[in-house]
Amino acid sequence: IISYYDEISNFKYDSNSREISFSMPFEWSISNINQTSEVHQEIVVPKNFGDLLVSGYDMYINHVKISQDVVNIDDFFSEERVVHFIIYQRELLNVFQYNQNQDEMNFIIKPDRDYTHLSSVTENGQFRVLVSWEPENLKSNSNAKIIFDITDIFLKNRPVATEYEFSMTQNNKIIYEQSGISSDSKEEHNIAEFMMPEGISGIAYLNFKNLDNNNLAKSTIPIIIDRITNEISIPDWIRNNALWWSEEQIDDNTFIQGIEYLIKNNIIVIPQTQQESSTLQEIPPWIRNNAAWWAAGQIDDTTFVQGLEYLIQKGIIRV
Structure with a gap:
């Protein structure tokens, strides 16, 4: 804020x-x-x-x-x-x-809505992609329905008919993909329906690219598959470690090594998360902010764990 x-x-x-x-x-x-x-x-x-x-x-x-x-x-x-x-x-x-x-x-x-309705702007700033899905909690080995609109920002976010390539990926592996021409109707949305493969959980990505045959007209939206909250367990005393790290009283390596040890020894229990092939070298600043807020009780365990899952996916935390 x-x-x-x-x-x-x-x-x-x-x-x-x-x-x-x-x-x-x-x-x-x-x-x-x-x-x-x-x-x-x-x-x-x-x-x-x-x-x-x-x-x-x-x-x-x-x-x-x-x-x-x-x-x-x-x-x-x-x-x-x-x-x-x-x-x-x-x-x-x-x-x-x-x-x-x-x-x-x-x-x-x-x-502003009771159901999840996400949006993102393409890298070239021309299109806005609006996405929702059914059911609200997407699960592996079950039917999934992705509903999306492609609008033109310069036309006051009016839906436009344009070529697109859509895919859902996790860990750089394609779960589903399709291409076509989007609807320019406000009533008729674009639909991608498929069976979610077995064993898919955690963060996945909805990718839209090559809109209007422009390789800069692309956008990615993260979503969570098989959202589970009851698998999370974090002892309260770990809040002190998070606070010290957020205040830079301990360095990144010490904090990460401590979290890795706690996860490997089941002291911290989080949903199973796979590492992506692409990795990061530095911890994003928002993770440190999350740690400070979690230590102060301003965000819950689920939100804090989403940051840990992100670090696992990016290869910073290795478990």
Whole structure:
């Protein structure tokens, strides 16, 4: 979270509801609102954190729903999405009439739909891909239905008929692929239906490439197959290690070696995760942020473990 108004506190993320909450001081008075042209908050979402790469967000301030006009999604960074929430005076006045006696803003930000509906922009900035699937929890050895639309950003995100290549992959292996011409209808979506092979679980990727025969018109969206939460077990004392590492009191190698030892000896129990053939050399900054938030109880075990699974896939943690 980046705040351009005041320091935030009480940050929490609920992985089940995909709901972000935090607080910020604010004087709820007409005189202060009249002097406040806007309150600007940003959320930075790593593009490998699929749960929050949704197509839209709802914001509530002190339990009052804010207009969708305040939300602006910027997907034009290669590694992260930046979501801007710019709350103007008219929105502040609307909240004020319901919450005149409070001295802070209590924010809740969550996906704007009850079902998962993700979006991503192609590397060349021309197309936006919107994706959902059925059933909500995709499982191995069962039917899967991927529903997607390809829209043109320069045509105000209108669906367009364009050539595409689609695939689902895991560990650089193709699970399913198809190609065709996308629908330009707002009512008729593109469908990919197939049987999910046996033994598929964890993070997989929906890949769209060569849109309109342009090799730069490509995008990848991470999703989770066979999402399981009851296999996670992390002793509370490990939070100290995560905190020390997030504060750079211990180095990356010490932290990683400790996590590897704990997983190998079943002190930390996480869903089985396979390593990809492509690896990373450095730990992304968002993993360190997750460790700090988890140590402080601001995110749950499931969200923290998603970071560990990512490090296993990228070959940084070896188990």
